[in-house]
Amino acid sequence: MRVLVSTYGARGSVEPMVGLAVRLRELGAEVRVCAPPDEEFAQLLAGAGVPLVPVGAPVRPLVTTVVPGSAAGLAQRTADLMAAQFGPVAAAAEGCDALVATGPLPVTASGRSVAEKLGIRYVHASHTPVSLPSPHQPPPARRGRPLPPGVSDNLELWDLDARNANEMFGEVLNAHRAANGLPAVDNVRDYAFSGSPWLATDPVLSPWRPTDLGVVQTGAWFRPDERPLPDELVAFLDAGAPPVYAGFGSMPMSAAKDVARAAVEAIRAQGRRAIVSRGWAGLELIDDQDDCFSVGEVNHQALFARVAAVVHHGSAGTTTTAARAGVPQVVVPQGADQPYWAERVADLGIGVAHDGPAPTAGSLSAALGTALAPETRVRAQAVAGTVRTDGATVAAKLLLDAVS
Incomplete structure (x- = not known):
């Protein structure tokens, strides 16, 4: 089996995906990881023995220069991220049986589109519960679009979040989909999440209250780190x-x-x-x-x-x-x-x-x-003593079982 793991973000987005990739490889899968080309991520993947497919611009300069919450330059970053998914990520996914994606919505919505075009299994992975729609919590604010004051109904806020996502990302996503012979999607966020996203957090540290969304909580994904301290x-x-x-x-x-x-x-x-x-x-x-x-x-x-x-x-x-x-x-x-x-x-x-x-x-x-x-x-x-240590193993076996 061949699996492509795709991520874009800082260390917290890359590290757990490497943990999943390592466990998949140990269970017999052929795995490669699409990640930003930052040197530290290249070293991380080299140390784990997992092939890296560099995708997009380095993250560190972006993270350290963008004003928190600002939407300045967001349209161009969105276009670049989506182009990367339909370009090098799609090329890397050729011949794979599954694509597991995490990161911002332009990455995951495009990632699912790539999987759809190739006819392979897609899994959306989240490393925090706050990004998943739930009546028990409000959505995080999107860049340049703060949550409206005075609105306390979480479902209303999540509906607004879906509309914001469509306005911010729908046109570019659907242009790429049309160019690849795919129909338009009318709900970018829910399309990216799919009907059963995986939540890679520990159930004691981060209990998920069941909702209409079929969340599969696996436990957190760790890469065993045997490096000695200096x-x-x-x-x-x-x-x-x-x-x-x-x-x-x-x-x-x-x-x-x-x-x-x-x-x-x-x-x-x-x-x-x-x-x-x-x-x-x-x-x-x-x-x-x-x-x-x-x-x-x-x-x-x-x-x-x-x-x-x-x-x-x-x-x-x-x-x-x-x-x-x-x-x-x-x-x-x-x-x-x-x-x-x-x-x-x-x-x-x-x-x-x-x-x-x-x-x-x-x-x-x-x-x-x-x-x-x-x-x-x-x-x-x-x-x-209650924190699970087998999250990556649980997720890897779920994926292998689902594909086979």
């Missing part, structure tokens, strides 16, 4: 009590220096050493004292098992990795689905949801005080 980092860890990790992954941050200072000062106020991850925001240490250590890309699965707490932005991947490690969390959500994950961490009692995206040393120290309390660690370790 020698210098191991030496720092061994030199004292477990430190506190602070990092914001792929999030751009205009006030990176202020955030780094707030994090280091808050960690020191709790009598702890600090590990600061540079990330895409380029966080730097605030001085040369030996109680702080700077890291780049490292094995979070190994590192989180050795820290006292994790301060982060609240992506699905980082939240789940920290939960699996049984380490308390302080989530400082910056946007997108991150407030949802912050709320889940707080509701489960495995950490603290920081109020707002701009922490001060005082606000972060107060949050860490709760996260570092013994009862929080006990709760985090208890929840860790």
Whole structure:
């Protein structure tokens, strides 16, 4: 069996798809991954032994320059993304038995169109529940189209979201479909999701309440990471009590220096050493004292098992990795689905949801005080024992069974 896995986005969109690809390959499938051509993604896939088909423009320059929520340049980015799906992605899908796609709507709607043209199975994968229509939650706002104030009916908001998606993406999508001999679609969003999207999140961390949409929750998809930690980092860890990790992954941050200072000062106020991850925001240490250590890309699965707490932005991947490690969390959500994950961490009692995206040393120290309390660690370790570790295996077997 041949499977094409297609994704476009930052690390949180690419990493879990690599986890699925690795498991599919272990079960005997031939797999390739379409992903952005950023160097770190090329290295990630090379390390996993999965062929990469580079698609579209690099993501990192885009993420770090686009104003959050702004629709400036969106029309051109939409056209480029869709052209890439009907071009190199379609070429890569030739001869495949299935296409699994995730990412923004222009990617997944075009991906399903490619699968339809080729007559192969299509699966829409979501790594967060907030993007899936449900009467129990409002939709996320689309770029340039904030949710109308005063409207509290979730179904009404989801209907508006579908109309917005049609207005933003329908014309370009249907032009490509017509050029490929496919009929027009009148609901771009629901077409992309299909009738049974897969939700690759843990059911304890992210319980899905049943709806009319046939969501299949598999558990989160992880790539087993056997990379050793750098020698210098191991030496720092061994030199004292477990430190506190602070990092914001792929999030751009205009006030990176202020955030780094707030994090280091808050960690020191709790009598702890600090590990600061540079990330895409380029966080730097605030001085040369030996109680702080700077890291780049490292094995979070190994590192989180050795820290006292994790301060982060609240992506699905980082939240789940920290939960699996049984380490308390302080989530400082910056946007997108991150407030949802912050709320889940707080509701489960495995950490603290920081109020707002701009922490001060005082606000972060107060949050860490709760996260570092013994009862929080006990709760985090208890929840860790319930987090599924077989999500990628479940999904891979479902796909293989469905195709065969």
